[in-house]
Amino acid sequence: MTASSEPARYAVPTADRFLGRKITPLTRRRLDSFRRNRRGFWSLWIFLAVFLVTLFAEFIANDRPNLVRFNGAWYFPVFTDYPETTFGGEFPTAADYRDPAVKKLITAQGWMLWPVIPFSYGTINYDLPSPAPSPPSRVNWLGTDDQGRDVLARLIYGFRISVLFGLVLTALSSVIGVAAGAVQGYFGGLIDLGFQRFIEIWSGLPMLYLLIIMASFIEPSFWWLLGLMLLFSWMSLVDVVRAEFLRARNFDYVRAARALGVSNRLIILRHVLPNATVATITFLPFILNSSITMLTSLDFLGFGLPPGSPSLGELLAQGKANLQAPWLGLTAFFVLASMLSLLIFVGEAVRDAFDPRKVVL
């Protein structure tokens, strides 16, 4: 019965807050629904925890101590390079704290606080019991690769760079993709037609060959790779957003806003974009996943990050080249598999949380 209660009385609305921001009941329902999906919820927390740890990789795996107490003064080798002469050495070059001579100098008049893993991603352990790649030991927990570098240290740095690369690429390609889709969907007509044909041609370009060709005359860096991949990855969201805009621009409330004289820009931002965000957010974890996979496969083929950079793909390639050292391939495989699975679980949970037809009893 809707009729008899008009005009109704209302209770004073209580503001619902999440992370300090006011949220609508719809958002609250989605949050609750996400939380109720145990697998996705825990996957998100595990992933965030691991990512947070790797963000501080320099404090966990490094070839210099976190803190040095020498001669009554404090030193922070993680942040600053100190010449060896600071600690009474002979060379004015940066101190190598792994050098037994330097160690001796410092411990004589103070102490050092080492990270849990005393190797950085590029540190070569010359003191190996067996030729590299050497199997897991008490010093190198996951063994070393074929150049004597600690696998665990490289894993931590590699994980960080993969996820950061994925996140930046995802963020940038969503911004471009949503903007392109919004313009096409909202204005329609010739703009839409032209843009769609352009996308069809553009997506026909072979991205991998382009990257290989580019790799032959420029040295690929993090940002170069990001830019090149961005040229192609923005298209994944365009169709979804365009479809949402095509649908939403005929909604009565968009018409009503036009009748009020609201400008196109404001209508897009205020009235239509919120409809498209659901589709966009649902896609994000999956785009993140594919970005990471893309970088890994390029690294695996040797067209990715510059030589010497820590990366999961490079570790995989080493595993393939050194089948006699299974810890290389297995480590890379398990880390990749669990990272991608975690992200997929999160993605599924997000998708279900945004699905209005999903009934949670």
Next chain:
Amino acid sequence: MLEIRNLSVTFAGRGGALPVEAVKGLSLSLDRGETLALVGESGSGKSVTALSILQLLPYPLAAHGAGSSIRFAGEQLVGAAPEQLRRVRGNRIAMVFQEPMISLNPLHTLERQIGETLLVHEHMAPRAARERTLELLRLVDLPDAEGRLGAYPHQLSGGQRQRVMIAMAIANEPDILIADEPTTALDVTIQAHILQLLRDLRERLGMALLLITHDLTIVRKMADEICIMTGGEIVETGPPAAIFTDPRHPYTRRLLAAEPKGRPPRAHPATPELMSAEDVKVWFPIRSGLLRRVRGHIKAVDGVSLAVRTGTTLGIVGESGSGKTTLGLALLRLIAAEGHIRFAEQDIVALGQRQLRPLRREMQVVFQDPFSSLSPRLSVAQIVEEGLNVHRLAASAAERRRLIETALAEVGLDPQAAERYPHEFSGGQRQRIAIARALVLKPRFVVLDEPTSALDMSVQAQIVELLRELQSRHGLAYLFISHDLRVVRALAHEILVMKDGRIVEAGPTERVMTAPEHPYTRALMAAAFDLAAAPAWHLGDEAGSRNLDRGDDLHLCARERPL
């Protein structure tokens, strides 16, 4: 034959919400050859009752209370085995749903849709089934039945689809036909035809008819017995004569009184013309071929002239696809149009969107469906204030707040509603919010595009009352678009009757209603007020089909061209 005793239905609450009791201890009985009407507003539990007869509710989300009993020819249906139910469903008790557009499978031809029930229940041979299908289509008066066996649902008009639905329902000669709002989605003239058909079939096949509707006019014509439902309970039962002349329950009285009544407020005869249009045309090009050359036009609005004076209402009536809404949008320059449109002494056809912006404050629009016209993600305050921000009508936050609260109070809403979101309101309240959004700008001209047709009867009357009051208080000019002639009569000073994009008749409301000149107007009035089916030669389903197809096309075209 059908005996319902003490039926109750409870829906489990979602995510910790309280369970909802949709039907509470309902009892009724239906005899062979009888028509029983279940009347009530939305949410009164009438559809749930119908669905529980066939046990089609989403169990176990829905549950019947202890003591619920539905006996059909002595058989208990509540909690019956699936086998037993399948024997009854579609065979002995059949159902016709409200929306013919979505009740037919779009991928199957008519022959297959109807043949399916015959093959399943009667185990007919394919050839016999085809014969029988043809016979059924003739029985429901589908024109050119033979040629339509291979047709798909989208090739039929709404009325024709409803006929096919009925043919499917009666395929196995059921004992009971349940019709759930069978004509609500149809135009008035087609509605009359479908009701006529149901009446004929009931007599010819000796079925019992359970008619579920909110429309009292239909009930008065069709029913032998009426049950008035509200809040999941039957509050009054009786033959039409008794219910309409001597209603006993207060709810029944309120329902009967809810029909929009009264006349528009008397307007000063010499008020100036505010909005006038001359020879307005909205033509959508039909393109075909490789080069998309224009092969012709769909003339949605074709040479319409009109004038609206300050403080008066111009009603536009017509069936779906007649171009009413397109005309309204064209006058507000929300779709491209040709011709002359003068608003406040200024020709606005030539103005660009930027030059139009200051004028937008003075001409506003209220749409039909209050559920789609309010952005679900904005609070009521944000919805109402949008226009204020665009036109910079409020100097400070406090003044904006005051204006919003005044507007809400004016449409009969509590100012505290401002912080809430649209989904927390009923249909009528949402329509009030939409009106507040238009009114806060203090416009002089408002296009009302079927503002009452998505609402319950009693709410309709309240909205009509509100609109009348606002008109006399602010001297507003309305362009009132509707297919509901009762509402138009209660609001409009003058009427335009539209058909296929043209005006067929125009004049003062009283004159057009009492002495219509054009045969189309006459047929429209007869269908609306007496449910009389017009002669087929000029209004039948054929015309309906053309109209509807046109309507669909128009919709597509409008979608292609936003600005």
